[in-house]
Amino acid sequence: MLYLDNAATTPPYNEVIDTIAEVMKVHYGNPSSIHGLGVQAEKLLQSAKEVIAGALGVMPASIICTSGGTESNNLAIRGAAYQYQNRGKHLITTQIEHPSVKEVFLSLEREGFRVTYLPVNRNGCLEVQTLQEALCEDTILVSVMYVNNEVGTIQPIQAIGKLLAKHPKVVFHVDAVQGIAKLPFSMKEWRVDLCSVSAHKFRGPKGVGFLLRREGVQLRPQLVGGGQENGFRSGTENVPLIVGMAKALRLSMQNLPEKLEHRYRLRQHLVNGILTIPELTLMGSERHEEMAPHIVHFAFTGMKAEVVVHALEQRQVYISTKSACASDASDPSEVMLALGCTREQAVSGLRVSFSDEHQIEDMEQFLLALRDVVNELSPMLSKSTARKGQQK
Template identity: 75%
Template structure:
């Protein structure tokens, strides 16, 4: 039986979401900027979807900017803030383990004259709050730190960071919550978050839809100009069917969130216990469960390239990932794992399981049985470090 364990890469749509998107495409195809009846209907749907999402997040609908996904939301938040506040300062702070849609933005901003501090992480993948405080200077205008690492699943201390930055009211706080939203509690106002990115297809909504929360009063320079949609911050005709689908998916995903999270932690525990019993494998991240996301388990198989294991499991109709689905080359060592102090051998052999609240104990048993079989089959192919060094020479 096919077993999909790659929900952190993308997730299948809820059937109700598919039905909703289909209905809106068929019945409400007007341009929400048009003044005639069809346009007004589309605009009402758009506003209603924003109200739903804002209500779930505990903010105002006017603070929700609809985008094409997490990448655009991250770009708009970081570049938009940097360009708007560069007269105040040109120092930015992030971490060494951000998603490429954040990491590459900061690299680009460095090329444009901004100065960036990349905070290191410990062996579990977490930053040190004291190091963040030490990095802040008079020139700092933005701190951007992800909620949950997309590769290994480490939860960053977002609430503590927000409390620290409350003493620095001129510094904006951006959170990439793509892997955290609808998985863990997210209290935007309470935690002092100024900008927050999310992507619908990570919580069983459609690809091509995302959102950016912007606290009232925060200025952003738009990346796209034209018709002035989304309060002038994101020009282009809104994709009403996908936005409505995103709102529905967010509502379904966050219903009974505590119970769903508890179930996923139970399933995660079973994955962790089973992987720990296979001596060739090594778990990544913190051993403290509360410091790891409920839906991600990461491990490595030193001496074996990760893609070999992925394809071996694929032959058994089990699907998982090596690292970020946005990574440029699967054979490159994981920069996230290297930053966590893992060896290069481990960093090319990382594997990620990610799952939903609908997965059960039988799914875990099926995966572990297949994984044990794959490890046995691949054992003769595993190279020792000395052998790998000899090949490089």
């Protein structure tokens, strides 16, 4: 079995599973309780935040624990939009954001906010000049993802932060779900105000994540009640998952430069192999440094992506078509359409995503299976083209 869908979710570390089970069994107190069991749970919660803070170079107080990337994105975007709407009601994002960002902006539009959806270039990258031209006196929030979850393009977050430093009333949010523990990231140096993170993307548990908040940035809470997480996110903290998340992040961040180099070697080997298959079209930039190290995206034009996915599944190789959070696998990819692809290409996009535990041999195994599938399915394309020609 070859699992190459790590951008959708990652298998938890065994140590993380053991830690979560131990905390659930022994430290089951409510961290808001004042008795001894509650105090123990609160100490574990604070210790986990210190581990996260140390791994990412932030202060523990900047961490707001959530149920994952979707909630973090909702809290960041809605919380900032509502908090600062007295300054203006113009919001900016891109055309290739994750559904948990895009859908929030669409709902805010229905509530009277004005949203600009910036285009990207053919490689899927936002041009900073495009953002600069979209800024106006009414702008209060800019939200740009770090790594595109589908194609793998790295966005120029550092350059965007430098630009927005000249616009102090604009809050800068980054959905870093696909970037944290995969690439270097500095919230302070890159002048990021809010940053969304999800644990299950770096071999932690599902259902937990956090939002990093720069000191001084205020948010209107989206969950109210007990006032946990300094009032920003009410609800009893899931201490076992938060502790597990902290351990997973620490383990994932260890030797990150070496892991990064290894992933890029795997990516280059995979890209080289895909380029030898004439039926396939590689998506994204040819420049190594503009692409995430763990994602490769390509199109088998004319063939529906889910057909390829299931054909590979029969060979016990698991990849995906696009975001696991997208509505319908058979719909054309909105990201690919934004890159200027045709509708035919946009229903044929395929994503391979791997981890530092994979080796060159795994990439070779995948390429062998992929060539086999392409050879099997290509005659179907020829017959389909012939039928269309006869109909004309």
